[in-house]
Amino acid sequence: MSENIVEFKNVSKWYGEGENRTEVLSNINLTIKEGEFLAIVGFTGSGKTTLINLISGLLEPDEGEVLFKGKPIKGTSHERGIIFQNYSLLPWLNVFQNVALAVKEVHPDWSQEQITEHTERFIEMVHLSPAKNKLPKELSGGMRQRVSVARALSMDPEMLLMDEPLGALDALTRGVLQEEILRIWSANRRTALLITNDVDEGVFMADRIIPLNPGPNATLGPEYMIELDRPRDKKALNSDPKFKEVRTAILNYLVDLGEAAKLEKKAEFILPDYKPMMPNSRSFPFFRRKKGRA
Amino acid sequence: MSDIGISTKAMGKPGATFSPMKVLKGLLPKIDSKAILKNALISLASIVLFVLLWHLGANYLFNIEATAKIEKARTEQGAEAAAQMEACILSGDVSCQPNTLPSPQQVIVAAQNLWADHLSISAKKIAFKAKVATTNADRKAQGLKPIKYTGRPSFIDQILTSIKTVFAGFLLAMFIAIPIGIITGLNENLKTAFNWLIQIFKPVSPVVWLLLVFMIVKTLIRDPELDKSFIIAAISVGLCAMWATLVNTSLGVSSVKTDYMNVAKVLQLSLGKKIFKIIIPSSIPLIFTGLRITVSVAWMVLIAIELLAQSPGLGSFVWEEFQNGANDSNAKIIVAMFVIGIIGFLLDRVMLFVQQSVSFETQ
Numbered sequence: 001m002s003e004n005i006v007e008f009k010n011v012s013k014w015y016g017e018g019e020n021r022t023e024v025l026s027n028i029n030l031t032i033k034e035g036e037f038l039a040i041v042g043f044t045g046s047g048k049t050t051l052i053n054l055i056s057g058l059l060e061p062d063e064g065e066v067l068f069k070g071k072p073i074k075g076t077s078h079e080r081g082i083i084f085q086n087y088s089l090l091p092w093l094n095v096f097q098n099v100a101l102a103v104k105e106v107h108p109d110w111s112q113e114q115i116t117e118h119t120e121r122f123i124e125m126v127h128l129s130p131a132k133n134k135l136p137k138e139l140s141g142g143m144r145q146r147v148s149v150a151r152a153l154s155m156d157p158e159m160l161l162m163d164e165p166l167g168a169l170d171a172l173t174r175g176v177l178q179e180e181i182l183r184i185w186s187a188n189r190r191t192a193l194l195i196t197n198d199v200d201e202g203v204f205m206a207d208r209i210i211p212l213n214p215g216p217n218a219t220l221g222p223e224y225m226i227e228l229d230r231p232r233d234k235k236a237l238n239s240d241p242k243f244k245e246v247r248t249a250i251l252n253y254l255v256d257l258g259e260a261a262k263l264e265k266k267a268e269f270i271l272p273d274y275k276p277m278m279p280n281s282r283s284f285p286f287f288r289r290k291k292g293r294a
Numbered sequence: 295m296s297d298i299g300i301s302t303k304a305m306g307k308p309g310a311t312f313s314p315m316k317v318l319k320g321l322l323p324k325i326d327s328k329a330i331l332k333n334a335l336i337s338l339a340s341i342v343l344f345v346l347l348w349h350l351g352a353n354y355l356f357n358i359e360a361t362a363k364i365e366k367a368r369t370e371q372g373a374e375a376a377a378q379m380e381a382c383i384l385s386g387d388v389s390c391q392p393n394t395l396p397s398p399q400q401v402i403v404a405a406q407n408l409w410a411d412h413l414s415i416s417a418k419k420i421a422f423k424a425k426v427a428t429t430n431a432d433r434k435a436q437g438l439k440p441i442k443y444t445g446r447p448s449f450i451d452q453i454l455t456s457i458k459t460v461f462a463g464f465l466l467a468m469f470i471a472i473p474i475g476i477i478t479g480l481n482e483n484l485k486t487a488f489n490w491l492i493q494i495f496k497p498v499s500p501v502v503w504l505l506l507v508f509m510i511v512k513t514l515i516r517d518p519e520l521d522k523s524f525i526i527a528a529i530s531v532g533l534c535a536m537w538a539t540l541v542n543t544s545l546g547v548s549s550v551k552t553d554y555m556n557v558a559k560v561l562q563l564s565l566g567k568k569i570f571k572i573i574i575p576s577s578i579p580l581i582f583t584g585l586r587i588t589v590s591v592a593w594m595v596l597i598a599i600e601l602l603a604q605s606p607g608l609g610s611f612v613w614e615e616f617q618n619g620a621n622d623s624n625a626k627i628i629v630a631m632f633v634i635g636i637i638g639f640l641l642d643r644v645m646l647f648v649q650q651s652v653s654f655e656t657q
Contacts, residue, residue, distance in 0.1 A: 058556055076559045088553040091654040092575040101571065105561045135654065155561075 010064035039202035042212030081157030142173035352397035359392030396625035404625035412448035456607035463531030471536040475543025500595035527605035535592035542584025546577025586645035
């Protein structure tokens with residue numbers, strides 16, 4: 001049970017080459033245990049998406065290695081399902097077809113009935129059965145993300161990667177979907193990695209939270225264990241001293257980071273050595289205005 | 295739900311009394327009859343103004359031409375001939391009418407004449423069919439080809455031929471441009487290989503395309519039974535019009551959103567599935583935008599190509615009328631101009647409808 005499913009070994013990732021090289025992640029070491037729910041919180045642009053893409057296989061590290069079940073990750077795999085930040089539904093397919101496309105890929109040997117049955121089960125799980133013949137453009141943001149959740153789960157992945165899945169939703173829909181994802185997750189307790197910028201969301205959903213220090217050169221901060229009993233009740237949590245304590249600790253850490261980053265930024269500004277150009281000092285005499293006309 | 299919402303809204307207003315009419319008004323989509331009437335009136339007024347200007351212009355040109363004719367008669371043949379010419383013009387005799395821009399009335403008369411001509415030719419065709427019915431049946435039994443009506447085509451026949459040519463050209467353009475567009479969009483090397491060809495041949499004039507096609511088709515098709523001029527016209531139209539579709543398809547295929555490509559990667563779709571389930575569907579809106587442009591271009595170049603290829607159709611109709619120089623030729627040319635414009639507009643509307651119905655983006 002407590003085996004390491006994902007291991008980051010001195011992983012660095014940069015974009016561009018030479019002088020334009022920006023290192024997004026530097027020297028990341030991280031282990032994710034099988035069956036745990038890990039949340040990584042950080043500011044926007046701190047390299048969270050890069051981190052999750054390294055696990056999904058959409059990106060490869062430039063230094064170090066990422067292991068999945070002891071083997072280096074090469075390309076994507078059906079074992080790691082991903083819920084994208086911007087839903088990434090195919091707009092020309094309806095809800096059913098979007099999910100069925102994934103089911104067909106994972107189970108190429110299934111009959112049409114099996115595929116239909118499996119697909120419908122997962123659409124029902126996210127309460128979208130009445131909308132299963134609708135196109136994504138006819139759905140609200142929350143409904144679209146549910147389809148995305150259903151698509152990722154229908155592949156029955158060993159690990160579920162969530163890249164700010166609820167970032168674009170309003171607070172109420174967010175809360176509902178958080179509970180739904182937890183409900184579905186607790187049914188079979190697969191490994192889950194949640195990337196978020198919302199500390200409350202992380203504390204409510206995860207077993208362990210690691211803040212990501214803002215990039216470039218992002219590194220991981222200290223980990224915080226969330227020792228709250230499951231199933232968690234949102235209302236009760238708000239007054240739970242343990243919840244408050246860990247939430248405040250993480251928030252303080254992040255705020256301090258933000259202040260530090262600001263100070264650092266301030267020092268970086270160097271004004272270019274230009275002098276203002278005065279009138280009539282242009283180097284081309286024929287551009288000069290004639291006297292008396294000005 | 296909605297019933298309650300609307301009635302409370304109506305009742306919530308201070309002093310508003312609840313009435314079924316209000317509910318009805320709220321439920322039905324509001325039709326702004328005033329705006330529609332206004333637009334119709336503006337369009338009508340502009341049409342009237344256009345016809346009026348046309349009429350005045352035609353009158354003015356008629357007078358210039360008539361004066362010139364009379365003066366010419368005076369200088370060449372003397373005052374008597376000039377007076378005769380003036381009388382002749384005033385009497386409305388067809389033999390001495392000035393040849394200039396026709397007035398709206400003349401165009402309407404020409405349109406009516408063309409329609410009457412069509413009716414008489416159709417009647418002739420039917421009569422001819424009845425006449426040769428038994429002979430054709432015999433010929434069929436003997437394995438010979440039936441005798442066809444070879445008389446002059448009517449204006450409506452010419453329109454139908456033109457539409458047929460454009461349709462054939464459009465299909466050809468579609469079958470050449472979309473596959474090449476997809477291939478060049480998918481493969482960077484092929485794109486480089488095709489790019490110079492596309493860039494150089496795209497701006498080539500329809501006339502040159504026609505000559506090129508003529509050179510090839512003339513050599514390849516030796517069967518006198520085949521309608522060579524139709525084939526040449528259709529191929530030239532297709533070649534002239536396909537570029538918009540080609541470029542748009544290529545662009546659509548090469549610029550599929552990264553989101554969709556990520557989905558393809560995560561689902562581990564095979565290459566074939568990636569192309570047919572992700573890349574082509576996502577570029578459909580751009581392909582259809584290209585097809586819409588192709589239809590408009592095809593219709594526009596068709597007239598010029600028919601004119602040169604001597605393929606029957608509106609283009610050759612216009613050219614023949616111009617060469618003909620009959621009294622109502624100019625009016626017939628103007629009729630053809632309106633018909634060409636209206637059909638082009640309708641084709642564009644049809645394509646716009648198709649384009650909108652395949653678009654999956656939010657309107």
